[in-house]
Amino acid sequence: MKAGVFYGKGDLRIEERPMPHAGAGQMVVKIDYCGVCGTDVEAYNYEIVKPVIVLGHENVGTVYEVGEGVTGFQVGDKVLCGPPSYCAEHCSSCRSGRPNICDTGFARTAGIGGPDGGYAEYMLIQDVAHTMVIHIPDGVDLKDAVLFDVICVSLHGLRRSNFKLGDTVAVSGTGPIGLAAIQLAKAAGARTVVAIGTNSKKFPLLKEYGADYCINAKECEDLAAEVRKAVGNPDGADVTLECAGNQPSLLNCIHHIAKNGSQVILVGILGEPLDKLVLAPVIPREIDLISSFVYTPEEIEIYLSMLATGKIKFPKMVTDEVSLDEVVEKALDRKDRTGQLKILLNPSL
Ligand SMILES: [Zn+2]
Ligand SMILES: [Zn+2]
Numbered sequence: 001m002k003a004g005v006f007y008g009k010g011d012l013r014i015e016e017r018p019m020p021h022a023g024a025g026q027m028v029v030k031i032d033y034c035g036v037c038g039t040d041v042e043a044y045n046y047e048i049v050k051p052v053i054v055l056g057h058e059n060v061g062t063v064y065e066v067g068e069g070v071t072g073f074q075v076g077d078k079v080l081c082g083p084p085s086y087c088a089e090h091c092s093s094c095r096s097g098r099p100n101i102c103d104t105g106f107a108r109t110a111g112i113g114g115p116d117g118g119y120a121e122y123m124l125i126q127d128v129a130h131t132m133v134i135h136i137p138d139g140v141d142l143k144d145a146v147l148f149d150v151i152c153v154s155l156h157g158l159r160r161s162n163f164k165l166g167d168t169v170a171v172s173g174t175g176p177i178g179l180a181a182i183q184l185a186k187a188a189g190a191r192t193v194v195a196i197g198t199n200s201k202k203f204p205l206l207k208e209y210g211a212d213y214c215i216n217a218k219e220c221e222d223l224a225a226e227v228r229k230a231v232g233n234p235d236g237a238d239v240t241l242e243c244a245g246n247q248p249s250l251l252n253c254i255h256h257i258a259k260n261g262s263q264v265i266l267v268g269i270l271g272e273p274l275d276k277l278v279l280a281p282v283i284p285r286e287i288d289l290i291s292s293f294v295y296t297p298e299e300i301e302i303y304l305s306m307l308a309t310g311k312i313k314f315p316k317m318v319t320d321e322v323s324l325d326e327v328v329e330k331a332l333d334r335k336d337r338t339g340q341l342k343i344l345l346n347p348s349l
Contacts (some may be wrong), residue, residue: 001019006052023068033344036342040055054111055112056111057118062076063079064122107220112126137308150176161241163185170236170258172242174195178195180239195211198218199215240253250274263289318343331345
């Protein structure tokens with residue numbers, strides 16, 4: 001079978017690999033789609049994932065072989081398989097119902113820290129009992145299901161907040177995670193959703209996803225005043241989701257968007273050093289900075305059931321479908337990717 005093997009910075013090779021076989025407690029999945037994650041792009045360009053590994057952690061596919069002792073799955077089942085895996089019982093996070101922050105979760109996760117992932121025609125799930133493998137309900141399009149990694153990051157972020165029906169929600173950042181957050185906040189009953197971004201060309205799509213107001217942070221003169229006008233009160237947003245993962249967005253959230261005593265949920269991953277964050281003006285306003293990391297199996301189930309019942313939908317989120325041979329050129333190397341949102345790898349192409 002063909003696989004996309006990551007050998008280090010700027011080096012991903014398409015190789016012929018032996019077909020995997022399912023031993024006890026294992027399963028082989030034929031990959032239908034694998035989402036190209038921002039993490040894969042970072043891995044390819046900055047080697048944040050340890051080589052040598054087959055990349056790909058946003059997997060949907062068809063069960064191909066079920067190993068001895070695995071229950072609940074049959075050949076032909078449609079499943080999604082994603083991060084994080086978990087120990088299930090040995091760490092206090094898992095014991096307290098928070099497997100997303102399992103001490104050893106990412107070291108077990110295929111395609112990112114553990115075994116080989118889904119940039120391949122077939123993937124071996126090495127330890128089904130400790131891996132997020134979830135049935136995809138009938139009627140759910142696999143191209144929607146594969147968006148779980150993006151959508152559920154936002155879903156978890158909103159669930160980490162103290163959001164209540166009727167709250168005003170501000171979303172800073174308009175990539176796939178911000179888009180998802182807009183629609184989820186709307187579906188959850190937000191009174192007003194304000195999207196803050198830096199590219200006005202995206203605003204029609206943001207409105208299609210449920211944003212009531214869109215503000216261009218670079219072009220408006222007084223962001224705080226614009227946000228207050230949009231949410232209809234002199235205080236600011238009740239709940240603020242930082243989804244851009246950069247310092248200007250975080251500073252906007254803290255200083256100009258969130259109301260006193262509210263939460264800023266850190267949904268975006270801020271990898272850059274923060275050199276402009278001064279907390280002295282923030283502390284007297286009791287702004288809570290809440291970190292939010294990936295999602296739980298339960299949140300995947302919520303996502304799939306909301307999709308199946310039509311409560312949420314994500315048109316135009318997938319902008320490209322590429323083959324294994326095209327994945328470097330069309331998805332991983334650092335070109336200008338304006339206009340691209342989610343890229344799916346289809347190993348059958
Ligand atoms: Zn991902
Ligand atoms: Zn654990």
